[in-house]
Amino acid sequence: MPRYLRNSRYNRIFLLIGVGALIFISFQLLSFKVLNSSAQQRARHTIDEIEDNDDDEVDDDSDLDELSQFDKRKMKAPEHLDPVVDVRGVNPDDIDLYRPNNDQMFTCLQSKKKIPFSDVNDDYCDCDDNTDEPGTSACDGKFYCKKQIPHQALIVLPSNRVNDGICDCCDGSDEWKKSPPPNGVIPANRAKLSVKYAPCEDLCDKMIQTNKEDEQIQKMGKRLQLPYIKAARNLPQKNEYGPDGVFYKLSLTCFNYKTKEYEYQVCPFQKITQDHFPGTAFNLGKVSTWSSRKNGRYLLRMEGGDTHLCPDGLGRMSVITFLCGLNDRVISLQENEKCVYGIKFSTPAAC
Numbered sequence: 001m002p003r004y005l006r007n008s009r010y011n012r013i014f015l016l017i018g019v020g021a022l023i024f025i026s027f028q029l030l031s032f033k034v035l036n037s038s039a040q041q042r043a044r045h046t047i048d049e050i051e052d053n054d055d056d057e058v059d060d061d062s063d064l065d066e067l068s069q070f071d072k073r074k075m076k077a078p079e080h081l082d083p084v085v086d087v088r089g090v091n092p093d094d095i096d097l098y099r100p101n102n103d104q105m106f107t108c109l110q111s112k113k114k115i116p117f118s119d120v121n122d123d124y125c126d127c128d129d130n131t132d133e134p135g136t137s138a139c140d141g142k143f144y145c146k147k148q149i150p151h152q153a154l155i156v157l158p159s160n161r162v163n164d165g166i167c168d169c170c171d172g173s174d175e176w177k178k179s180p181p182p183n184g185v186i187p188a189n190r191a192k193l194s195v196k197y198a199p200c201e202d203l204c205d206k207m208i209q210t211n212k213e214d215e216q217i218q219k220m221g222k223r224l225q226l227p228y229i230k231a232a233r234n235l236p237q238k239n240e241y242g243p244d245g246v247f248y249k250l251s252l253t254c255f256n257y258k259t260k261e262y263e264y265q266v267c268p269f270q271k272i273t274q275d276h277f278p279g280t281a282f283n284l285g286k287v288s289t290w291s292s293r294k295n296g297r298y299l300l301r302m303e304g305g306d307t308h309l310c311p312d313g314l315g316r317m318s319v320i321t322f323l324c325g326l327n328d329r330v331i332s333l334q335e336n337e338k339c340v341y342g343i344k345f346s347t348p349a350a351c
Contacts (some may be wrong), residue, residue, distance in 0.1 A: 136162060142156050
């Protein structure tokens with residue numbers, strides 16, 4: 001084959017290879033441009049979504065802040081959940097009268113004068129009728145203990161006993177300052193009573209429990225009364241011995257009672273004696289009269305006892321308090337004052 005034909009053939013082959021390479025490179029450049037544009041669009045779209053989400057989160061936080069503020073306002077406790085205020089010292093039957101009106105004013109119960117409700121129990125008498133100070137000693141009024149014993153009369157005190165250092169209410173609500181009497185001073189009219197000083201204990205539950213036990217004893221004692229009533233059935237003057245002569249049976253027996261110093265013999269309706277061996281025996285009363293025998297309160301006075309060493313020559317005297325019990329016995333005997341003796345006596349006759 002001639003040389004010039006061979007060279008022409010090689011030239012055509014190189015030309016075709018060059019055109020193919022050019023086409024391939026052009027195609028690659030075009031594909032890269034398209035891919036790059038698509039990638040940019042996706043990236044821009046992603047950035048837009050992120051920005052939108054950020055805006056939404058900011059809005060959500062704002063909403064949460066507003067909700068939080070609302071919740072704070074909602075959760076804030078009102079000053080008074082109920083317009084009826086727990087006013088110290090008020091009669092339980094009158095508690096609804098100690099209600100402020102819409103203007104936070106209190107109406108005095110009797111005079112109808114209106115005063116700011118904040119002046120109630122402020123230790124100053126604003127009402128002419130003193131009804132604005134039920135829980136202090138500022139006015140001449142009455143104080144009702146916060147806790148009351150069920151099925152018993154309301155426990156009510158003169159206002160001058162509030163915060164006097166002595167516990168009068170079983171729950172101690174009359175001594176809300178919790179301050180004892182100055183230098184242990186006891187008011188003269190209560191010096192002879194068994195008293196407890198402030199700060200006070202709440203003894204109401206114990207009293208209620210004791211009352212329940214007393215009720216059970218009362219029921220059992222009632223069933224034991226029949227022999228006492230039968231003993232006085234044919235007695236001409238049985239009323240001298242209590243209702244239906246129920247205490248007559250006690251007059252037929254004497255009961256002994258001992259202390260560290262003395263021996264006593266208690267013979268209801270007959271005599272009471274005190275013996276101190278080897279000293280002289282004294283008669284503490286031999287003439288009986290009833291001081292009380294109503295509503296379950298039975299007090300028998302025994303007068304006309306010995307006068308030796310007694311003031312003004314008066315005879316010794318004893319007072320027997322009959323209490324409901326399941327047997328006949330002397331519970332306690334003590335000299336309450338010079339030549340005057342107090343005796344507590346348990347018996348079914350008093351049930």
